[in-house]
Amino acid sequence: MTATAAERAAMAHALEVARRGPRGLNPQVGAVILSPSGEMLADGWHRGSGTPHAEVDALSKLAPEQLRGATAVVTLEPCNHTGRTGPCAQALIDAGVARVVYALDDPGVVSGGGAERMRAAGIDVESGEQADAAEALIGDWLTVQRLGRPHVTVKWAQSLDGRAAAADGSSQWITGPEARADVHRRRAAADAIVVGTGTVLADDPALTARDGDALLPHQPIPVVIGSRTTPADAAVRRHPHAPLFYSGHELDAVLAELRERGVQRVFVEGGPTLASAFVAAGLADQVLAYVAPVLLGGPRLALTDIGVTSIDEAHRLVVDEWLPLGPDLLAIARPLTSGENTSRNEGDA
């Protein structure tokens, strides 16, 4: 048996109310309670860590007699563990709900298993309804669950020969306006933008996401890593979000802290030392290399050392797109996984 027309409409509504909740540490989830005849009785959504889950929010709006035999439609599998709230699967069982329709399985090791518990209690459980739409909504949160940390994009601009600047440090501008506008659009899709203190001291970046002079609606939180002090008049201190400062270089710890703050997507903007550290640690889920048709030579490399001694240890990438941006080229790449073909056979020179 698949979802009824009333359940499909309820799921679309549940996805809509889910968006009212905050993006962050917890997923955005929505729920709708239907009467046995398919009438919409109540909706609910999750308002963030420490508040009731969406199902419980919806249940709480109804009298016990309305719930018996009802159908619950939820965008994510009802959870099975007792955190700051009790397990939602048990709440639905206790309420006497007859049927549960949800979109996505809960990927959590701790929180998963709700469907199983409800089926064991005799509830008719249906999964997968509008799963694609639900995944589009909380895909970044799911990625965080899978990785165990925020998703990391490492971005840099370089000359064709791999330099970030000329020998004297001058670098404005290696890439053109099309490439720089693209960077701003991608900054706006991140929750946090990370730089090293070296970059703050050298370039004094604003770390805002802009369209021309105008700020884009979503601004990533600026994060500065390094032991040197950020000057009181640094541009980053005038960012719409108060900057976060981490004096250590333990990237895992920084990412864990950012995750706890609800950061799902991290955009690492440099400089070379920080970018190299993320790549060397295997923490670059995406690489964005903006390549300008310029030759610079000299010592100022876009990547420094990434722990590769022999060609067999190379960080091989899959370039999903070589995207021309005016005279420049953006390589949109991700790490090659062991199962993928490298297309590098034998040969000789």
Add this chain to the structure above:
Amino acid sequence: MTATAAERAAMAHALEVARRGPRGLNPQVGAVILSPSGEMLADGWHRGSGTPHAEVDALSKLAPEQLRGATAVVTLEPCNHTGRTGPCAQALIDAGVARVVYALDDPGVVSGGGAERMRAAGIDVESGEQADAAEALIGDWLTVQRLGRPHVTVKWAQSLDGRAAAADGSSQWITGPEARADVHRRRAAADAIVVGTGTVLADDPALTARDGDALLPHQPIPVVIGSRTTPADAAVRRHPHAPLFYSGHELDAVLAELRERGVQRVFVEGGPTLASAFVAAGLADQVLAYVAPVLLGGPRLALTDIGVTSIDEAHRLVVDEWLPLGPDLLAIARPLTSGENTSRNEGDA
């Protein structure tokens, strides 16, 4: 007045016989003599330095009475100077030719002016007939005249981050088979392939142009630059052409000597020191950078120092094509000339 049908046919034939001559220091030129009624009386072509020019070769096949009032059809403007042969323009005047049709103007400062001399002597002179076909035939020679030296392509393979090898020197293979096959095709279009002794000692390249294991029909002459000795058993010594060795690093002098040997197109294959020297000297008319989706970091750079201190001195390029080759990308580029727009405006980070 433009060329007659008989003259057009004669030019096509002249271009055909021109190809019988050798490619090299002198251009490939063909000539045809037509009777006043448009009958083809004789053809001729240039067989290389020190031999008669095409017009003189054709004239020599006919009796003086056949030449009076005849039309000469030549693929290149008859020359106006006395070198190892007399000026062809004067030979045509002396022969009593009534009309001359040629394809391309002679670009030479010394040899040009033939058309003017002939017109002054009362000959009807027509230029530009099938100029495109003639330019396709001797374009490389024309480029050599314009540059005053052979055309230079500087090629290298690099990781995305600009390295030619891993820290331990291993580099087989950074790029994939599609990129390597492309290199062989382009080698076959060159007259000489240039490497430094460092590359010979490190990689022992064959420097042949191959399709798989088979040698391609045209093989560039291998040229080794540097003071170190090439081992007796080096692969380059088994090349179909005897290698040329230059112990100095004066690139202008090397190119001048190669020009004297009839080399029109030079393919510089490395390593980093030699490639950087050509770029730094402004001698790279074309850059071919084969970029692999690999990150290596470390000290082995595809380009070392190219004399750039500040961003204003950057060697800016025009990339005519970003050509995907399997997983790799070939940047086909040439120096940006001062008149071209760089599309790099103001902005801020």
